Amino acid sequence: MNLDTRSIAEKLLLRENHVFLVLTILLGVVGGLSAVLFTLAIDATRNVLFGAAPSPWRLLAVPTLVSLVTGYLLAKFFNDARGSGVPQTEAAYHLHQGVIPGRVVLGKFLTGALCVGSGHSMGREGPSVQIGAGIASVLGRWLRLSPARVQSLVPIGAAAALSAAFNTPVAAVLFALEEIIGDMNAALIGSTVVASVTAVIVERSILGNEPLFRVPAYHLVHPAELAGYAVLGIVGGVVSVLFCKLLLRARGFFKQMPEWTRTFQPAMGGLAIGVILVFVPQVMGVGYEHVDQALQGSLALKTLALLCGVKLVATIISYASGNAGGIFAPSLFLGAMTGGAVGIVIRAWAPFPTGDPGAYALVGMGTLFAGIIRVPMTSVFMIFELTQDYQILVPLMVANLLSFLISRHFQPKPVYHALLEQDGVHLPGAASRVTQGTWRARDIMVSDPVFIPVGSSIGAAWSVVEKDTSGAFLVGSREKLVGLVKRRDLEESARSGRVNVPVMSLVIPEPLHVHPDHSLELVLERFRGSPGLLPVLSRGEVHRVEGAITLETIVQFVRSD
Amino acid sequence: MRREIAILILVSVGAVPAYFVTRAVAAWNRRTDARIAGEWYRRGQAELRAGDTSAATESLRRASVRDRGNPKIALALAQVLAAGNRDGEARAALLRMNETSPNDPEVHLELARLSARGGDVKDALLHYHEALNGLRAGPEAEGQGRRVRMELVRFLLDHREGRRALSELLVLAADAPSNADSHSELARLFLEAGDAARSLEQFVEASRLDRENAHALAGAGEASFLIGDYRSARRYLERALELDPGISKAAGLLETTRLIQSANPLALRxxxxxxxxxxxxxxxxxxxxxxxxxxxxxxxxxxxxxxxxxxxxxxxxxxxxxxxxxxxxxxxxxxxxxxxxxxxxxxxxxxxxxxxxxxxxxxxxxxxxxxxxx
Structure with a gap:
């Protein structure tokens, strides 16, 4: 590189650094505004649709009819706007270099406000994250920043929006690092802090300084009370697992329904929610007013248990049926109700003095958040930020840790990742995110493997692969892998005269596979369990084949190295 | 570079109207919420008047959710919670109000009543005095102050704090309005506090202002009786019973007074x-x-x-x-x-x-x- 070239490169980098800094502050403002406007849009929608005291018919009709409209919009124009928005943002960050189309931002805002405002039991924080991240992505691309810069804007926009939506700037930064980036040591921490603080300033200048919840003063009444919080952690963990498992199962059920029903699925959910609202209107929308009541210890044990159970069912229905809205707020709602109920029981039965049930409701919020969303650091700091009370840290950590461990044991895949996997998207794990110092599957694989077409007979398939020495072969196409067929099975069938039998009769569906960013160690480990060929699949589209690894390619790779 | 700068300026400039639009939407939402809160507040008050505390609590709670910063609604909710014996919640709500407006006499008065009901004399006294200190000058506040101090005196008397009650009564007597009812009420409280002499002064003043006030005369008779001035007692009691023969307590006292006067072997002359x-x-x-x-x-x-x-x-x-x-x-x-x-x-x-x-x-x-x- 000569001096002129270096000088130009340095100038370009300097230019991009300046643009990035200004953009970070601007994203704080715009991301904050978008989150506040989204919150206001939800409130306005609710006020217009339900008024002051809605009749039972209105409670039934509004979510059903509005979901018909949003179902059409989601199916026709904004398919990526379904659900929370956090998993989609993670996928955009990790798999698509931070690209979130502007259409998604518009769709999320519109359908999210309609769904949550029409009474669906969903939260506003997840959609806010996707909207904020989407605005950041669009701006980055307008400014023609490098793909790496555009990618790094996504968590910044997400943090800004979450900070304004939940009024907790520190927790928003941690959420962006822990959940979106998946790395607490990320270099983006400075930028996310700037954007988050800017956003919260914007939010408070519009909505005022009043906190989201009226949090009671917290006291650990007796050291033995930590045992009570441990019980809360265990109960919280069980409720978290129950919620995640049922949500995934219900969503799987809706996804298995015929394609033409997708337009109407949100309305089916809307009808169910309408019926629930007629009897238990407290589970409507975000529901923070009832969280507030639980924090004040205003709800009786029966009410707390009822609201916990009904909210769990309502959120699962709303989310699984494909409406737009998050599970961030419902997890806090469930946590407050669970915590309040456990607090009342412990107060009645514990042989030691205990705090108010409101204190348990507060810790319960963090506990369920840690169990469902699986961000233990964010869950601790979020509650700490709400209370601004140092005393709460130890009980919170005890309960959160137990809930997290129980949830991880029974539901190893975090719910956001599991939801993405249902959509055929596999996010990289922590090991795959290490970018240096290890060989990857993409370095070993052959990118032009042989495919046996799905409709082939065994005879035709054998003629295609006879001269190939691989232990197994891919069946399907590059765009859609159907499975593998073992060489031995194919050869035996061909030689025994079953040449006209379809090759599909020998196919092993859903074979072991790796993704391009998987490490050499994992490739070798999985290869040992494979029939002699390991497909390398795209993370963004899990049926798309990027390449294949056979014994031969591994040997070739070792020799070439 | 020009394009990037232009876009940044464009977005920055665009953010300004977006900010004001958002503020306008927020203000509209606040107005809508306040209107809905008002509807729930009125409904809660009607339910309260009808004696349905439970429904009133729910309505006022809804009103409070819609308009959290409204002290009138918050206070009404705290009052209805207290009326429904949900003292813990009422206290929490009042303490929250106290954080935002620490000198609100209404809030302190409600806190004092809760403490009084819970038997916490020290806390009740503190909040009663905070309530009295929080009242601004003016004729309306004076009247309110008297009512609060009167309530405080009654609370102290109920808790056998006679000396404290007397000192509050002296303050109360110092700026009491000059009418028979006010003096009679003060006199009764002095009597309850065990200061018959000051009670007599107030009853005499009341009967001076309203010569036909049989109850004031009966009170003066009772106070004289307690002091041991049976002659005056008899005079006041006879006059009271002339005006209103139905005052049974006065009749009983008069009978005892007559017996005292007719049975004393150590009487002079x-x-x-x-x-x-x-x-x-x-x-x-x-x-x-x-x-x-x-x-x-x-x-x-x-x-x-x-x-x-x-x-x-x-x-x-x-x-x-x-x-x-x-x-x-x-x-x-x-x-x-x-x-x-x-x-x-x-x-x-x-x-x-x-x-x-x-x-x-x-x-x-x-x-x-x-x-x-x-």
Whole structure:
């Protein structure tokens, strides 16, 4: 590189650094505004649709009819706007270099406000994250920043929006690092802090300084009370697992329904929610007013248990049926109700003095958040930020840790990742995110493997692969892998005269596979369990084949190295 | 680079109207919420008037959710929670209000009432005084201040804090409005606090302002009676009963007063026959009182019984000494006889319950003269 070239490169980098800094502050403002406007849009929608005291018919009709409209919009124009928005943002960050189309931002805002405002039991924080991240992505691309810069804007926009939506700037930064980036040591921490603080300033200048919840003063009444919080952690963990498992199962059920029903699925959910609202209107929308009541210890044990159970069912229905809205707020709602109920029981039965049930409701919020969303650091700091009370840290950590461990044991895949996997998207794990110092599957694989077409007979398939020495072969196409067929099975069938039998009769569906960013160690480990060929699949589209690894390619790779 | 700068400027400039649009939407939302909150507030108040505390609580809670910063709604919710005996929630709500507006007298008054109901005298006093200190100057606040202080006095009297109640009453009396009702109320409170002299002053002032006020006169009679000024008591009570014969307490007091005046053997300027007659009547009444006390069905301890029996013997001995025919003119014997009567009544009232009628009159005469060992 000569001096002129270096000088130009340095100038370009300097230019991009300046643009990035200004953009970070601007994203704080715009991301904050978008989150506040989204919150206001939800409130306005609710006020217009339900008024002051809605009749039972209105409670039934509004979510059903509005979901018909949003179902059409989601199916026709904004398919990526379904659900929370956090998993989609993670996928955009990790798999698509931070690209979130502007259409998604518009769709999320519109359908999210309609769904949550029409009474669906969903939260506003997840959609806010996707909207904020989407605005950041669009701006980055307008400014023609490098793909790496555009990618790094996504968590910044997400943090800004979450900070304004939940009024907790520190927790928003941690959420962006822990959940979106998946790395607490990320270099983006400075930028996310700037954007988050800017956003919260914007939010408070519009909505005022009043906190989201009226949090009671917290006291650990007796050291033995930590045992009570441990019980809360265990109960919280069980409720978290129950919620995640049922949500995934219900969503799987809706996804298995015929394609033409997708337009109407949100309305089916809307009808169910309408019926629930007629009897238990407290589970409507975000529901923070009832969280507030639980924090004040205003709800009786029966009410707390009822609201916990009904909210769990309502959120699962709303989310699984494909409406737009998050599970961030419902997890806090469930946590407050669970915590309040456990607090009342412990107060009645514990042989030691205990705090108010409101204190348990507060810790319960963090506990369920840690169990469902699986961000233990964010869950601790979020509650700490709400209370601004140092005393709460130890009980919170005890309960959160137990809930997290129980949830991880029974539901190893975090719910956001599991939801993405249902959509055929596999996010990289922590090991795959290490970018240096290890060989990857993409370095070993052959990118032009042989495919046996799905409709082939065994005879035709054998003629295609006879001269190939691989232990197994891919069946399907590059765009859609159907499975593998073992060489031995194919050869035996061909030689025994079953040449006209379809090759599909020998196919092993859903074979072991790796993704391009998987490490050499994992490739070798999985290869040992494979029939002699390991497909390398795209993370963004899990049926798309990027390449294949056979014994031969591994040997070739070792020799070439 | 120009393009990037242009886009940044464009977005920055665009953010300004977006900010104001968002503020406008927020203001519109706040107005809508306030309107809905108002509807729930009115509904809650109507339910409260109809006596449905539970429904009122729910309505006011909804109002509070919609308009969290509204102190009127927050206070109404706290009040209805307190009315529904949900003291913990009410206190939490009031303490939250107290954080945002620490000098609000209404909030302190409600906190004081909650503390009073919970029996926390110290906390109640603190909040009552905070409520009084928080009141701004002005005629309306003065009236409110008097009501609060009156409530405080009643609370103190209920909790047998007579001395504290008296000091509050003195403050109250200092700027009390000059009307009969106000003086009568103060007088009654002074009476309850045990300051009969100040009570008499207030009752006299009340009856001066309203000469036909039978209750003020009856109160003045009662206060005079407690001080021991039976002549004035009789005068006030007779006048009160002339105006309103239905005041039963006054009638009872008047009867006792008359008995006191007619039965006192130590009264000044009495002819000796009359003095002796009263003494003998007193001793006879004392003997009767002792006899009824010593009946087997009265559960007395052995020491009480022996003490009363000894007094009964003393009465017999005194009656013998005061034989009608050989009646001595020794004034010391009259004094001793009267003192014996008083001692009997005092001892009988301790062992056999409060006296009535002539026994009560004799007991009070004895106390006035410092007799009966009192």
């Amino acid at each position: 009495l002819p000796s026959d009359e003095r002796m007659k009263r003494l003998l009547a007193g001793l006879a009444q004392a003997a009767k009182r002792l006899d009824s006390c010593l009946e087997p069905q009265i559960g007395l301890s052995a020491s009480q019984r022996s003490g009363l029996e000894q007094l009964r013997a003393e009465v017999e001995s005194m009656l013998s000494a005061l034989d009608a025919k050989g009646r001595p003119r020794d004034p010391d014997l009259v004094q001793d006889g009267a003192e014996l009567v008083f001692r009997v009544e005092e001892a009988a009232s301790l062992s056999c319950g409060e006296p009535t009628g002539l026994d009560l009159a004799l007991l009070l005469i004895g106390r006035k003269h410092g007799g009966g060992g009192a």
